[in-house]
Amino acid sequence: MIESAAGALTRRIMGVETEYGISCTLPEGGRMIPDELARQMFRPVVEEHASSNIFTSSAARLYLDVGSHPEWATAECRSITQLLNHERAGDRAIDELAVRVERELGPGARVYVFKNNVDSIGNSYGCHENYLVRRELSLKKLGLALVPFLITRQLIAGAGKIYRPFPGSPSERYGTGFCVSQRADHVWEGVSSATTRSRPMINTRDEPHADSERFRRLHVIVGDSSMAEPTFALKIGSVLLVLEMIEAGFPLPEVELANDISAIRDIARDTRGRTEIPLTDGGTITALELQERYCSAAEKWLEIRDPAEGGTPPEELTRIVDLWRRMLTALDSGDFRAVDTEIDWVIKHKLISRYRERLGIELGDPKLAQIDLTYHDIRPGRGLYSTLVDRGLIARWTTDDAIAAAVGTPPQDTRAALRGRFLDHARTVGAPVTVDWMRLRVNRPEPQVVQLGDPFAATDPRVDELIAYMDAHATDYRPTP
Template sequence: MSSPTESPVFARRIVGVETEYGITAVTGDGGRTLSPDEIARYLFRPVVSRHASSNIFTPNGSRLYLDVGSHPEIATAECDSLTQLLNHEQAGDRVVNDLAVQAEAALAADGIDGRVYLFKNNVDSVGNSYGCHENYLVGRRLPLRSLGKQLLPFMITRQLICGAGMVGRAGGGFPAGFLLSQRADQVWEGISSATTRARPIINTRDEPHGDAERFRRMHVIVGDSNMSETTFALKIGSTLLVLEMIEAGVALPDFEMDNPIGHIRDIARDLTGATQLDLKSGGTVTALQVQEATLAAATAWLDERPDEGTPTAELRKVVDLWTRQLEAIRTQDFSQVDREIDWVIKLNLLNRYRERLGEDWTHPKLAQVDLAYHDIRPDRGLFPMLEGRGLVKRWTDDAAIAAAVNTPPQTTRARLRGEFITCAEALGAPVTVDWVNLKVNGPEPRVVELSDPFAAVDERIDGLLAYLEDNAGVYGRV
């Protein structure tokens, strides 16, 4: 088996996800709603109390912080397989839910009967957007703009298979109605270095968090946050397959588009996938045809790919769901995927409410149902309720997610970071941690740089841990 740094195909690929959560809190009597800043302070009180910061790395190797706009955010540790990433993404939900439980207790102690709501979605009630960003390690030898050019047609049409769905308001020349994706209307460029001013589909900011001569981090901004485990697996798994094919030089159809940003909005409003996309080379292709051609290439690629990283058998499950979802779109019979694809699950819920209400898409109750679908609190959210009743399919299980809450991935450098943090916290040692560097601040500063994200074993970290243990008496906690 070739190492990931020698092989031209990154079948074993580092991948991570950054999830921003929407928060709000309402008093029990339906009175004053706390501001996001107020509830964020309650939410992060135990974090700040313990670490004197609202930006920390946790024992499972992930980063927990308070982002712009008072959004709690978790960036997963480096993962090198699909289910491993899913477990750590779901573990993030549990971490912020635990903070919400503690926040409600703190509110009660202050005489406030407050309920804290946490939403894993991408657009709030007044139209502000927050993200779910995907990070994929790619080889430095392939220019990112060249990679992005080949990837964009897939990314623009990917909402057909993994959008979270939403009730869209009237505006921009479009009537109110159901949208496949929450992020489609929030991006303004195809490929650029911007993140908030003019959100692109693919961000080119060069932050590899590793050896910059060998690695590049591809930062995808366009994806929706997914409640469904199976939809998340399809989103990440399909993208991994496309990246593998591009790096392996597999000939993919030339679907470069004349106006990708204009098309992404049209696709979001067409549940049939029949949106005509203008190609730079001339002619047109439908969104569904782009996905079908990409799926056909991915299906063939499974017989060739190195069986590294995410097991090929696991990716065959991805391709199976991908196939069934495209068939459902083609036939408009969604019964074969109505427990697995977020936007299909949500649309069925909303249509039941519409039939009951006898109203169009402008009824405020529909927006409430839309939002409640994304509430991650186990006792309140619509999707957690469906999951608890066995009405949606799962990809992983509760035991694996629970293990990921405190245990880092064991096959990447996250293992080293997690062990270092766990030891330092047990001893009360002053340390500084980021994605690459692990530093003991005293009694004498010592730092180790981890430039290879694939390296799960490093003798230098063994020495750093020994140094911490040797100075346990200095730190005052044994």
């Protein structure tokens, strides 16, 4: 029986963690190694905060991850467009660090920040999605319903790349070709508690960053970083709808793939979604057919969905499903003109194909590899993505003004508003504080701690008391003459 579609079923907290690749060229052909570049990028952060792991005024987390990857984890968001704005604010924050290094190094130095998922020697770095779900929803149920969807989601929201096999890699048998996904070759399990040793599609580590009796965090680590805003919206929005249907008990495809890892890698190399995927019951299904079933379910779900106050507006979810449907129609027909300004891998495939024909070169040519990489350069006015947007060849979903507002302002309808307000006040009076996703702590003169277990709560009198405590002791924080 389908549960009521109101209330908690359509209330969702979401967040995205994005790791960036970095590179630096120096005058006269020199280069700076990523380790050194990362340290120089984060030097002003460390000088100000005595740490390379901080929370910003927008309540996001900015830090230097292992492997010399700058990372931006958005604040808690309630809607798809809100999340998109705060994810793009991360691009601006990281690029600002890169621009500062260029100024320090002088004329001729170029610092590049790439929002992609694979470097030139095959190392992978991630874009992780976080969705708050109810504690009573079992991970087994989530996994059974979500893994087949996530394996095939790359068809509608992949970043795309030219694949060149590395000797000894499991995917060496495919040879050079175009992949719809960058992460497909770098996951090893469907559901697991690991993150790096054997990357799963869904990470089960029980770290809700919220009241653990009420909530759990669904941590999806199989998705590609998105450049095109509509791709990002579809990537997040499709999962949002599938989660709502799972929680409501709405009918969804009941399939179990015989080999998740083989399937995700085979699908990545099929730009029409026609690959037959073996099922555990002995049958087969194509990736396109499976996505069609999920999309059809989402269309029916929207007809009965009763939205809660806040969250993603119904008209925005209608846009999501419209793009989803148009993408599936394009896959079926082979005519991608209806989506070739909205879906990253389609945009990139079209671009690479045109250059390949114009130059008369093979897919493995370094010129095409450079085009592939330059698409992910986040610098406005320099990156290929930015150039295509300016020419009207990539569609927008949000606005520059909305992104600019998200750079310094947290979402006002989640716990992030409390964190941002607390941090701003602490910096104003110079109070020594410690902050994480759930806790706000004034360190002296006597430690005062507030734990925020409800990520939906944007107001809390206890935080008002913390701020009053900082004000009362403002003179204690002034430097001694």
